[in-house]
Amino acid sequence: MWKEYSSNYIKNNRSSSLTVMIAAFISALLLSLLCGLFYNAWKYEVERIELEEGSWHSRIIGELSAEDMETIKNFANVEDAVVNEKGQKETEPTVDIYFSDKKAVFSDMPHIAEQLGIPQERIVYNYELLAMYLIRDASDTAPRLLFPLFILITAAASFSLIIIIHNSFAVSMNQRIHQFGIFSSIGATPKQIRACLLQEAAALCAGPVITGDLLGIAGSAGLINLSNSVLGSDVPGRHAAVFGYHPLVLVLTLLVTILTIWISAWLPARRLSRLTPLEAIKNTGEFQLKRRKNSRLLSLLFGIEGELAGNALKAQRKALRTASLSLLFSFLAFALMQCFFSLSQISTRETYFERYQDVWDIMITVKDTDADSFEETASIQALDGIKSAIVYQKASAKRIIAEEEMSEDMKSFGGFAQAPANYVSQVEGGWLVNVPIVIMDDQSFSAYCEQLGIAPRLDGAVVLNQIRDVTNPDFRHPVFMPYIKTPDADENAVSVLRQSGDHKETPSGHTSVPSGDHKETPSGHTSISSGDNKETPPGHTSMSSGDNKEIPSGNHKETTAEVPVLSYTQEVPVLREEYATLDYYELVHFIPVSLWKEIKGQIGGMEEDSYICVRGRDDVTLEELNTIQDKIAQLVEGKYTIEQENRIQEYETNNRQIQGMTAIFGSFCILLAVIGIGNVFSNTFGFVRQRKREFARYMSVGLTPKELKKMFCTEALVIAGRPVLISLPIVVAAIGFMLKASYMEAGVFLAEAPYVPIFLFMLAILACVALAYYLAWRNVRKISLAEVLRDDTMI
């Protein structure tokens, strides 16, 4: 009997059945998508760990005999034990052990160690990998929250979907309270009623669940491919994600989906089955208000129709909860995302692409190569289409700045008083600061000298004499001032560089300095070195081995190199480098590679790689840059390992990545909005049943169809407009915060703010809600006033 009743009901109530089916489909699609993505994220992480760390579960450090190996393999849970010659830190051999039952690893390994007679300290666990299987041990204190996070998000998503979709079931079921009251009065048990409703839910949802799950799998495959092509295509050395799907995940997805839908259907079914027959028979399915509160604003704006719409919306608050939440969150997330990406795009463009627009077109990293040993500099510089090509390497050193060396500007903001101890340390005679050295090829250095208006020389350094006003945290608009006093033109300045090693802390916390001579330079600059500071006339190369001294410093010897300063400048060479970004107190030195050859033995501290900063002609195109890249690759082929970056390519990739991210996050926002819109549709589809009496009563006392339409429009406007009104102040506050944090001027952001996409999203929500109300309006127009008013029992 129930079967016939249910099938008849489904056939005769297509709109409410459709609502339930849409809700089931969307929840299945979302959950399947989520499970598919999480499985692949988990799989990717496992693959990454196995690639980086290895797939072993535990390992014993040191060599073991064949007999010991056999003992290990004899353990029931051990699948295999393999000798790894470069196991620990690629130097120490290990025995890598693989378990068939991974859970046994923490209980079996101590027994294995005991049997082999080796100390526990020699046992290492692959905690990161084991954590991916939710196998944890108290000895591993790292949080490793990735997998638990996946589970938590899936549970949260299921819970949210239950809240969201149970409403669709509730609307459909509530429409029939009266009928079930009649069933109940003639003897149907609550269990039978519940079973009938759940049976209906199962019949309606089976198809959508399977379709949604399959589409979710396809969607997750699509997103994985998209993330590969959009997000990771230009990341060198990135392990590409390959889509995979385990049958167990399908089973799990189906279980989660069915459970979510079942709970969503069971909640209203239980509530319905608990009503007494009388309560059920009396129930007309109409919206009721427990307390009245006037909708003054709506009344003011839209007159009596606004007041009526406000009442109706209050009465439907529960039924529209899903719509309210979904639309609010989707709009809020969409607006925030759009603003964030716009701001990020402006910021990247301003601080990166625009700032470095004219300083590089191609950046080449020459792996494991020193600038002084790179032989292709001239060949590259001679290539067609190249305006300049600077070969450079970076090194780090230190030097002391004495009180009297500091510029007046620097002193005005407190000198080194605010300098962090990890960058600057007070030593005898001054402050020890970091000195980044940029070693440029000779030709480029000479060109740089010419650019500065000084005679090109290859025996000295150009010092970047600027320091940021550290009291002004605005990184976007930094204020620079002279760092140290510039000597008079007739004075010869030198900079004494020292190794950038660890300096022993004195008990007072000051860095101990070597007991070298403390000598004032003619310019008043203090240079500390163990040797004599030679005064070098301009144009005279002073560097010699005699200038480099070894200074005993505690247990180690420290050497210094005295470098003539050719110029103090605030003009940097055209390189894609940023200076003093973290350590505002560093004193950058630009030196030619010839000089570096002389002093590198004393200073050291160079980075492993060298770089080539290439500039093409003005208005160079991507094709031209690609051609130059090919030519450079041909030149260095077989001799050096290089990585190339292309400014135009990078700009396009950056834009593509932002577009990709926007598309992915935007899709989630749209999906969220679809749930809300679905709820609005399910609600308005139920209008004919739930609100026909309300409308008939209004019309019986003289509400014209035009006024009813106005009431509908007001309701639609409130439903679509409320998320916008609530979101706007939050978005404005968030933007304010983001602008403040990024020191971006509001005008700059407002000129490029994403008004159009946000407005279109808002418009799309409004259009969908309006469509739902328009369809409802068409249905409501069909009702017969006389019939509805006459009969309140045939609901």
Added chain:
Amino acid sequence: MEILSARKLKKYYGEGDSLVKALDGVDLSVEQGEFVAVVGSSGSGKSTLLHMLGGLDVPTSGSVRAAGHELSKLSENELAVFRRRKIGFVFQDYNLLPLLNVYENIVLPTQLDGRKPDRAFVEELLKRLGLADKQEALPGCLSGGQQQRVAIARALAAKPAILLADEPTGNLDTRTSQEVLGLLKAANEYDSQTIVMITHNPEIAQLAGRIIRIEDGKIYNNPNQRRENMQVKV
């Protein structure tokens, strides 16, 4: 002066074998200030007649003229405006709006008409109906009798030309029924309110100045015959 009339009014449902003639050529005339009771058995067509007279339903053929308006010539919007200005309905199931409180229910037709409610008149009405302390209450919190009194107040508040009551006591106990009928009677006597009341109860019909019997969609007694004496006490 004739305020309400129906000419050859027909309302048919279905077709062929399942054709139902709810009204089959009804002629009717009601004078201003008259209290007319329409009686008939269940399914006789009395409610259908009332809905036609109030412009809630459209006849298959024939015409209704009420308060100077030919209803068939009115558009949907005009019909709604006509209802709120000229007709007051009292239904068996009260048909109050559950989302509005007593006062708002009563003044709704006036507000819909864009007029400011006559607060003093409404309060006087509420006092007469014994609802002075229930102005803020929602209909769901009231008894059946109270709800019907609110419905009467709503019908009278807009000072309609015609009050149409469809089994106004159908859901009420005897005592409350007497109260409600007394209110209708008083409105007719003291305010010369034209009332057309539907009932299946001949005793209640005795309260009216004229009784019209309807059966199978046809009026069986002389529609113009008036009763001279009213003997039912309320």
